[in-house]
Amino acid sequence: MSTRHAEIVEGVVTLRSPSWAHESATEVIRRQLTPRLEELALVSGSGNLDLPGSENRYVPDLAVVPADLAAKTEGALLPDQTLLVMEVSSPSNAETDRTVKRRRYGQYGAPLHLLVDRQARTCTLFSEPGRLGYAVEDGPHPFGTAVRLPEPFALALDTSRL
Template sequence: MSTAPRAPGDYSTVSDPERALKYAIRHIAGDRTEIIEGVITPVSSSWAHESAAEVVRRQLAPRLDQLGLVAGSGDLDLPGSENWYVPDLAVVPADLAAKTEGALLPDQTLLIVEVTSPSNAETDRLVKRRRYGQYGAPLYLLIDRQNRTCTLYSEPTRPGYAAESGPHAFGTPVRLPAPFDLRLDTTRL
């Protein structure tokens, strides 16, 4: 029995398109590529963007050492969706990070930090906030460089997050709850 040849670009017989798309991102597109609601998006950060993430990372560092946690920007998979994120910063247990070669899930994090850029601000404010909550990320800190504010979302739920602290103007300390129990200085963001 022979089958008719497929036309180039006909992927109608791919058994698991989500898996194929995420495989392509991980193995072909490069380390800093996201899929946001099915749209392949290369991640390219400015120095100001990276600086804001570093301000948070440095303040967290002493507490992370005490708690056995690490901060990085590794891949996060949102299974059952066409989403694959590369957060600006995610805090995870050090032992989990050390043994994970692939992506983690948002509910395996303790904190996710996204820093807006002019090209992605609405995505970070709306889409990622909703998705991180749906996938159980306990804390989502949005550093909105365009509005010069920080907002901490907590209590993940199916529609997103049930609790919100902020927006706080840059320069106003933002309290990170347990296990961090620290006040984040936002002056230099």
């Protein structure tokens, strides 16, 4: 695991190299999403998301996008082109994920944002994006509690292995 990601958060370039525990949490969610992704012609990954008009370019831990859009996009996508964006917190970035990224993903129209907070051992699903961020917050749910994803996913995520 030598992958390093560079992202720009509020104008500051940040290099991240996720830990194995961080990657494991991402994989737990990805595996549960995979059957629905195939049915709905969606793909997941951690490609760049641009936030035009700001000094931000994020690399989410997981983003779900239409497969045809991903296949033809060489550069960054926009948050409103995703169906779900997930961030997994680490000790070095937990506050950024909890506040800055959550607000920005909502402002830029990502329909669903899942925060897996490894330090607090909770998951929170944010929905109904708007000018000030997200209007609806479902959680925080302690690890071990199912987190329900709405349509088009229509599934309950098992968080017991996070």
